[in-house]
Amino acid sequence: MALNTPLARFDAATTFRIPFNSPVCTLLVDANSGNVKVEVLMDEEEEAWLTYDTYTQDSIIKLDCNGCVVKITPSGGAYATLVRP
DSSP states (O other): OOOOSSEEEESSOEEEEOOTTOOOEEEEEEOTTSEEEEEEEEETTTTEEEEEEEEOSOEEEEEOOTTOEEEEEEETTOEEEEEOO
8 A cells, every 4th residue: 555645544454665765654543442563574575574563552653664564453443543744
């Protein structure tokens, strides 16, 4: 998925590529007793994902993953909103 809009809200797993030299994105986590897992693709051939972090509380996070493929996975009623400049 491309980052075409400045604001995107996810309630299911979503994968996208952050281009090189992109400004830092902001991730808003609305936990709702669930969690949001952020993973970075380490190896495209083997689909090897590295867990960047798992958020279990409402949070605002600076997401600086230039040139990476990122997967955001909300679960248990959580939502994630990605805001980019």
